Amino acid sequence: xxxxxxxxxxxxxxxxxxxxxxxxxxxxxxxxxxxxxxxxxxxxxxxxxxxxxxxxxxxxxxxxxxxxxxxxxxxxxxxxxxxxxxxxxxxxxxxxxxxxxxxxxxxxxxxxxxxxxxxxxxxxxxxxxxxxxxxxxxxxxxxxxxxxxxxxxxxxxxxxxxxxxxxxxxxxxxxxxxxxxxxxxxxxxxxxxxxxxxxxxxxxxxxxxxxxxxxxxxxxxxxxxxxxxxxxxxxxxxxxxxxxxxxxxxxxxxxxxxxxxxxxxxxxxxxxxxxxxxxxxxxxxxxxxxxxxxxxxxxxxxxxxxxxxxxxxxxxxxxxxxxxxxxxxxxxxxxxxxxxxxxxxxxxxxxxxxxxxxxxxxxxxxxxxxxxxxxxxxxxxxxxxxxxxxxxxxxxxxxxxxxxxxxxxxxxxxxxxxxxxxxxxxxxxxxxxxxxxxxxxxxxxxxxxxxxxxxxxxxxxxxxxxxxxxxxxxxxxxxxxxxxxxxxxxxxx
Numbered sequence: 001x002x003x004x005x006x007x008x009x010x011x012x013x014x015x016x017x018x019x020x021x022x023x024x025x026x027x028x029x030x031x032x033x034x035x036x037x038x039x040x041x042x043x044x045x046x047x048x049x050x051x052x053x054x055x056x057x058x059x060x061x062x063x064x065x066x067x068x069x070x071x072x073x074x075x076x077x078x079x080x081x082x083x084x085x086x087x088x089x090x091x092x093x094x095x096x097x098x099x100x101x102x103x104x105x106x107x108x109x110x111x112x113x114x115x116x117x118x119x120x121x122x123x124x125x126x127x128x129x130x131x132x133x134x135x136x137x138x139x140x141x142x143x144x145x146x147x148x149x150x151x152x153x154x155x156x157x158x159x160x161x162x163x164x165x166x167x168x169x170x171x172x173x174x175x176x177x178x179x180x181x182x183x184x185x186x187x188x189x190x191x192x193x194x195x196x197x198x199x200x201x202x203x204x205x206x207x208x209x210x211x212x213x214x215x216x217x218x219x220x221x222x223x224x225x226x227x228x229x230x231x232x233x234x235x236x237x238x239x240x241x242x243x244x245x246x247x248x249x250x251x252x253x254x255x256x257x258x259x260x261x262x263x264x265x266x267x268x269x270x271x272x273x274x275x276x277x278x279x280x281x282x283x284x285x286x287x288x289x290x291x292x293x294x295x296x297x298x299x300x301x302x303x304x305x306x307x308x309x310x311x312x313x314x315x316x317x318x319x320x321x322x323x324x325x326x327x328x329x330x331x332x333x334x335x336x337x338x339x340x341x342x343x344x345x346x347x348x349x350x351x352x353x354x355x356x357x358x359x360x361x362x363x364x365x366x367x368x369x370x371x372x373x374x375x376x377x378x379x380x381x382x383x384x385x386x387x388x389x390x391x392x393x394x395x396x397x398x399x400x401x402x403x404x405x406x407x408x409x410x411x412x413x414x415x416x417x418x419x420x421x422x423x424x425x426x427x428x429x430x431x432x433x434x435x436x437x438x439x440x441x442x443x444x445x446x447x448x449x450x451x452x453x454x455x456x457x458x459x460x461x462x463x464x465x466x467x468x469x470x471x472x473x474x475x476x477x478x479x480x481x482x483x484x485x486x487x488x489x490x491x492x493x
Contacts, residue, residue: 042061042467043076043079043466044099045058045060045066046060046061046077046470046482047075049481056072056087058074058099061466061469063470063482065491067100071089072088072090072092073087073088074087083099084096084097085097086115093109093111094110094111094113105133105137110133113133114150116135117154118169119135119154119169120132120150120169121134121135121150122148129143129145129146130158131145132150132156141156141167144160146160146162151184155167155168156169156171157184162180163178164177164179164180165177165182166189173204174203178193180192180193180194185221186243187227188201188202188227188229189202190215190229191210192210193210196210196213197212197214198211198212199215199241199243199245201244207243207244213233214231215232216230217230218264219258219259219260219262220258225262226262226277228243229243231251237254238251238253238255239251239252248278248279254268257290257291259277263282269285271285271287272285272287272290273286274290274313282311283311283313284313287300288301297316320333325361325362330343330344330359330377331344338353338354339356339366341377341379350375352366354366354373361412363376363377363382363412363413363414365388371384371385371386374410374413381414385407386399386401387401389425391425392427392428393427393428393434395409395411395425395427395450396409397409397410397425398416406422407422408420408422409422409425418436420436420439421438422438423437423438424436428465431465431468432448432468433446433447433453434448435463435465441458443460443463454483454486456483457473459475461475462474469485470482470484471484
């Protein structure tokens with residue numbers, strides 16, 4: 001997928017990826033944890049309603065029925081979920097189903113049940129108390145609790161009368177229900193009791209005594225990185241411990257910032273420096289400010305100068321981002337709050353007092369005081385408007401309002417693709433589709449050339465693309481239908 005780099009506050013960007021808001025957030029969260037670009041896979045199984053019976057079933061992306069319409073109500077399968085969802089009978093009791101239609105719980109027993117995590121689900125009974133049931137239908141915890149959370153590796157945190165305790169996935173008790181606060185971080189539990197914090201492992205062993213003012217994660221917990229905790233004593237000083245309870249430093253520090261890439265910024269005696277995950281000082285305490293490391297560099301302030309350092313503490317110059325277009329490299333530099341474009345040979349190609357610039361394929365997005373513009377590589381203006389809002393697939397809405405979508409659809413060369421005024425637009429890169437809504441409130445689906453493929457009926461309140469040939473049209477929270485790109489109703493009952 002193309003990445004759009006937009007500088008400045010005028011351009012308001014929401015790069016749709018063919019997901020709804022929740023799906024988009026799920027994708028972003030996953031990328032932040034793993035640092036890997038994820039391959040998009042459609043959900044594959046979609047809820048539909050049989051208008052004749054009023055019952056719900058599930059179909060695939062071609063409209064083929066996978067699970068017959070037999071449920072009084074049902075939930076959608078979610079993107080990046082565990083592959084389960086809830087379905088309900090005429091008495092509003094619930095079961096859990098997978099994408100093949102297998103039912104895991106008998107109807108008649110549960111009105112509220114969660115989607116499985118580690119083969120466990122919490123449920124709520126008529127007494128409004130919570131318990132836990134497994135995928136075999138066995139109640140592993142009776143409904144006795146005010147709240148239940150199922151966390152990593154099936155760890156169960158229960159709340160009863162404002163106190164918390166912990167069970168493991170086999171329902172063996174880890175911590176009695178006597179704590180005021182419990183928070184799981186991978187294979188450790190931050191706990192609070194009588195206003196004091198400590199650290200406990202998943203077997204209930206105390207790693208850091210529960211007599212400190214605060215315990216928090218101090219170093220990122222991305223895959224393969226070591227867990228480090230900051231611990232604050234009664235004097236407000238910070239020491240560092242690992243997830244096994246090993247004390248890495250004395251209580252020497254006054255403040256810290258999030259650690260990344262093996263180094264943690266810490267403040268000591270009024271100066272910032274860096275320690276590693278073993279607690280050793282790696283970069284001396286000499287800075288008035290020190291940021292976390294990102295991509296091998298960090299920003300520091302020394303003698304009132306803002307500079308960059310590497311992980312050895314050496315001052316470095318941050319390379320200006322460069323772009324390669326048709327075999328030529330171009331660089332955007334900023335001097336005195338103004339941007340310019342320079343070729344690989346050093347020739348200044350554009351220097352027109354723009355406050356922000358970004359190269360986009362073989363065009364340039366530029367910003368001046370009150371306008372956003374698309375330029376060619378010679379600086380010629382191809383299009384301009386109050387704001388340019390990227391929607392994916394090299395398309396923009398050229399809006400005549402600041403911070404608001406209200407304008408025509410154009411491509412990255414400034415070509416106007418439609419004379420309609422659009423107030424909503426969302427591109428789906430994976431499916432080469434765009435959904436737009438004009439100023440009259442009517443939705444349409446376009447292709448990757450901006451050509452109209454399908455008009456949607458006037459009463460629609462939302463339109464979403466789930467696959468290249470699968471469109472969901474919503475009318476309210478409960479009423480919706482599926483269409484293919486020809487406008488044919490799915491499934492064909």
